[in-house]
Amino acid sequence: MRFADIRPGPVLVGVSHIVWRLPGRPATKMAEFAHTELGSGHDMLEACELTPRPEMRPLYFLHALDELRHSRMFRERARALAIERSRTQAVLDDSGYLHSHGIRGSDPLFTELGELDFLAFVWLHEQRGAAQFGIYAGLMDEDPASREMFARIEKDERFHIAYSRKELERLAAQGQASAVSAAVWRIRWRRFKQGWLRFSRLIGDTMAKLWLTVIYVVGITPFALIAKLTEREQGGLVPAEVDDRPAAQRALEQL
Amino acid sequence: MSRYVLGVSALYHESAAVLLRDGVVVAASSEERFSRQKQDSALPVRASRWCLEQAGISMADVEAVVYYEKPLRKFERILVSQLTGFPSTLPAFQRTALTWLTDKLWVRNALCKELGARPSQLMFSEHHLSHAASAFYCSPFERAAVLTVDGVGEWATTSLWQGDEHGLKPLSEVRFPHSLGLTYSAFTAFLGFRVNNGEYKVMGLASYGEPRHVDKVEKVLQGVDGGGFQNDTRYVAWHKSTVRSYSGAFEQLFGAPRQPGTPLDPRQGEGKHYADIAASVQVVLEERLLALAERLHADTGLDALCMAGGVALNVVANRRLLRDGPFAHLYVQPASGDAGGALGAAQWAWHEVLGQPRVDPGLTPGLGRDWPDDRVRTLLDELNVRFDDVADDRIERAADDIAAGKVIGWFQGRCEWGPRALGHRSILADPSRPDMQDRVNKVIKLREPFRPFAPSVTAEAADTYFDVPPGGEGPAEWMTIIGDTREEHREAMPAITHVDGTARLHRVRREVNPRYHALIEAVGARTGRPVVLNTSFNLKGDPIVSSPVHALSTLQSCEMDAVYLGPCRVARGQLPRGGAS
Numbered sequence: 001m002r003f004a005d006i007r008p009g010p011v012l013v014g015v016s017h018i019v020w021r022l023p024g025r026p027a028t029k030m031a032e033f034a035h036t037e038l039g040s041g042h043d044m045l046e047a048c049e050l051t052p053r054p055e056m057r058p059l060y061f062l063h064a065l066d067e068l069r070h071s072r073m074f075r076e077r078a079r080a081l082a083i084e085r086s087r088t089q090a091v092l093d094d095s096g097y098l099h100s101h102g103i104r105g106s107d108p109l110f111t112e113l114g115e116l117d118f119l120a121f122v123w124l125h126e127q128r129g130a131a132q133f134g135i136y137a138g139l140m141d142e143d144p145a146s147r148e149m150f151a152r153i154e155k156d157e158r159f160h161i162a163y164s165r166k167e168l169e170r171l172a173a174q175g176q177a178s179a180v181s182a183a184v185w186r187i188r189w190r191r192f193k194q195g196w197l198r199f200s201r202l203i204g205d206t207m208a209k210l211w212l213t214v215i216y217v218v219g220i221t222p223f224a225l226i227a228k229l230t231e232r233e234q235g236g237l238v239p240a241e242v243d244d245r246p247a248a249q250r251a252l253e254q255l
Numbered sequence: 256m257s258r259y260v261l262g263v264s265a266l267y268h269e270s271a272a273v274l275l276r277d278g279v280v281v282a283a284s285s286e287e288r289f290s291r292q293k294q295d296s297a298l299p300v301r302a303s304r305w306c307l308e309q310a311g312i313s314m315a316d317v318e319a320v321v322y323y324e325k326p327l328r329k330f331e332r333i334l335v336s337q338l339t340g341f342p343s344t345l346p347a348f349q350r351t352a353l354t355w356l357t358d359k360l361w362v363r364n365a366l367c368k369e370l371g372a373r374p375s376q377l378m379f380s381e382h383h384l385s386h387a388a389s390a391f392y393c394s395p396f397e398r399a400a401v402l403t404v405d406g407v408g409e410w411a412t413t414s415l416w417q418g419d420e421h422g423l424k425p426l427s428e429v430r431f432p433h434s435l436g437l438t439y440s441a442f443t444a445f446l447g448f449r450v451n452n453g454e455y456k457v458m459g460l461a462s463y464g465e466p467r468h469v470d471k472v473e474k475v476l477q478g479v480d481g482g483g484f485q486n487d488t489r490y491v492a493w494h495k496s497t498v499r500s501y502s503g504a505f506e507q508l509f510g511a512p513r514q515p516g517t518p519l520d521p522r523q524g525e526g527k528h529y530a531d532i533a534a535s536v537q538v539v540l541e542e543r544l545l546a547l548a549e550r551l552h553a554d555t556g557l558d559a560l561c562m563a564g565g566v567a568l569n570v571v572a573n574r575r576l577l578r579d580g581p582f583a584h585l586y587v588q589p590a591s592g593d594a595g596g597a598l599g600a601a602q603w604a605w606h607e608v609l610g611q612p613r614v615d616p617g618l619t620p621g622l623g624r625d626w627p628d629d630r631v632r633t634l635l636d637e638l639n640v641r642f643d644d645v646a647d648d649r650i651e652r653a654a655d656d657i658a659a660g661k662v663i664g665w666f667q668g669r670c671e672w673g674p675r676a677l678g679h680r681s682i683l684a685d686p687s688r689p690d691m692q693d694r695v696n697k698v699i700k701l702r703e704p705f706r707p708f709a710p711s712v713t714a715e716a717a718d719t720y721f722d723v724p725p726g727g728e729g730p731a732e733w734m735t736i737i738g739d740t741r742e743e744h745r746e747a748m749p750a751i752t753h754v755d756g757t758a759r760l761h762r763v764r765r766e767v768n769p770r771y772h773a774l775i776e777a778v779g780a781r782t783g784r785p786v787v788l789n790t791s792f793n794l795k796g797d798p799i800v801s802s803p804v805h806a807l808s809t810l811q812s813c814e815m816d817a818v819y820l821g822p823c824r825v826a827r828g829q830l831p832r833g834g835a836s
């Protein structure tokens with residue numbers, strides 16, 4: 001079992017260079033990071049509460065504190081860099097961000113994965129984060145405040161990588177090497193699957209939008225005309241529609 | 256054998272789950288208290304599961320799982336209103352059709368799959384019926400008029416009811432797109448605050464302004480004969496768009512909207528202008544509510560009013576209703592927003608579907624998650640957090656801290672039901688210190704400096720310090736009404752008195768929260784006034800903390816001095832340092 005850290009590939013570096021230079025993009029990116037870091041913070045706090053292993057609790061707790069701090073730092077930077085304040089603020093205010101981007105589900109990540117896979121997740125995820133933030137720090141020549149922030153965050157991420165790796169190594173040394181290695185692969189596979197799902201959802205949404213446009217333009221026009229004619233524009237108090245059927249019967253209906 | 260009903264609200268605003276045992280609330284929580292996602296609207300999977308755990312039962316033991324509205328009827332309304340906006344509603348149509356077709360239309364399936372309910376357990380209430388049931392069945396009145404006002408449910412945005420021994424009878428309603436709640440939210444957005452969250456700020460801002468723009472607001476929202484109202488839809492966009500709530504014509508009327516996140520000084524310049532707009536919309540809202548109340552009073556002839564729906568959280572309007580309106584008694588269901596729909600849905604099913612007689616639902620401020628003392632101690636030990644064990648003198652120690660000018664977190668008993676902190680998860684301080692409002696606003700809650708804090712006062716001393724209109728004592732226990740800080744005490748308690756002399760007081764009775772009551776008395780013994788500054792235990796943008804680790808991470812993230820976590824006092828300096836450091 002090798003615990004080699006991930007190095008940023010040329011594609012990631014190249015894409016980051018382009019993306020980061022788009023106008024308004026840095027602020028949006030920072031706002032998005034504020035969400036993802038907050039999500040990690042919550043994941044870690046939940047792990048801290050849920051882990052059956054008391055010795056892991058303080059590590060998860062410190063990790064959580066770091067992520068929550070990062071989230072606040074990104075939030076501040078996003079505001080400082082915003083060109084169009086209302087747009088950046090809208091991203092920051094999107095309370096459904098983590099759900100809608102599939103970052104957090106309805107169950108705690110710790111419960112979903114279990115301790116071993118969770119550790120593998122932390123180790124891989126933090127490396128990716130560190131690599132990405134490392135690249136960004138290098139792109140911030142004209143923005144020393146952001147550069148310094150990324151550098152500080154990257155330092156924290158190193159700690160997260162280090163403790164999770166140490167724990168995985170310890171487990172591997174205790175004769176669980178194949179279980180650890182399997183966990184790492186499961187997390188890699190999970191990430192690949194999620195990427196694929198995101199991609200197919202994007203395609204699906206685009207196709208759906210196309211179809212919905214067709215339906216809207218071709219199929220809906222006659223109904224729209226009828227709806228306009230029977231428009232319920234009337235304001236003021238109107239008598240409530242009284243449904244005399246027994247409540248038990250009404251309770252079954254969704255319409 | 257006990258009978259159980261689970262109420263669920265979700266997929267629009269704040270989601271929640273409430274469990275009734277024989278009609279009495281055993282557990283109630285918003286999903287946000289578990290997911291830590293402020294105003295989380297996802298299906299309350301964790302809140303529901305916790306409710307069942309709390310009662311020691313499984314889903315199979317539940318007689319009915321009641322959803323708070325009719326999802327298909329709501330979809331119908333959205334479709335129809337988009338059709339009438341043809342062809343400008345294409346983007347909105349794409350967006351809503353996508354979310355509804357992939358998600359919201361399948362509520363029945365989701366309740367079964369994610370909550371583990373059987374189809375035969377499912378029931379569907381109606382949005383305003385759920386609000387109305389929560390208000391009436393939680394109220395102390397045998398017969399009452401009921402007014403529910405919010406943004407929109409299925410079609411209704413405002414409903415008038417009569418509640419009595421036969422249940423709830425609908426009288427009349429105002430339908431979408433005409434909406435008091437959406438009007439207030441449109442102004443919230445215009446004033447640069449977040450819709451469904453910043454309405455409180457508009458209300459706070461209003462106190463700084465003069466209602467100079469009432470005539471313009473009345474162009475957007477007019478009263479009509481018979482107590483109702485209507486919107487001029489040229490000024491609004493909520494019926495055509497999923498992202499915009501007001502139109503270009505609205506901007507022509509009121510000028511440029513305020514940029515979110517920019518500094519705001521409501522006393523001068525541009526800030527004053529926005530405060531004047533806030534004051535105007537507040538006045539118009541109050542006038543419309545008064546007209547509705549007059550009509551409801553005329554229709555029912557009753558002297559008690561129950562309220563719920565998001566607009567009932569407007570505590571300034573609630574006082575106006577009681578003071579200037581026709582009703583002598585008022586009850587406001589404390590979780591008036593959509594989270595409270597879960598409570599009402601369950602109560603409606605219990606009383607009107609299952610035909611059970613009225614009972615006292617046992618609504619207390621603490622119906623959420625609890626942490627036994629021993630678990631807190633063990634957790635802190637394992638986290639290497641040093642603490643003082645103050646199990647036997649927590650009240651005296653906390654009172655010492657407050658009297659010494661410290662700001663403390665008070666984490667005791669079960670987490671609150673509803674949006675307000677009521678002495679279970681509160682940040683507390685001495686309101687008589689002149690710098691306290693600034694300090695708590697800037698370095699602890701990180702929120703707008705113009706917003707005042709609420710006082711908690713013992714019920715015995717409430718009248719000495721505050722003036723609440725007759726009939727307002729009950730609502731004051733839930734912070735659903737404001738009072739005036741008495742003239743002679745205003746200067747002495749600047750941190751909890753608003754610029755117009757009002758305070759959103761929290762009247763604490765010994766029987767309801769003995770520990771918190773004792774703390775306020777102990778503070779009174781030291782400062783001469785049994786009053787504390789009380790604000791919710793969370794940072795800006797976070798939901799109220801519900802577990803000890805959230806409390807500790809909040810302590811670490813702001814300049815609070817100490818936290819009283821059950822039997823343990825943790826000072827800021829006793830926390831472990833961050834990872835890399």
Ligand SMILES: [Fe+2]
Binds near residue numbers: 067
């Ligand atoms: Fe991080």
Ligand SMILES: [Fe+2]
Binds near residue numbers: 040129156
């Ligand atoms: Fe990290």
Ligand SMILES: [Fe+2]
Binds near residue numbers: 382565
């Ligand atoms: Fe509602």
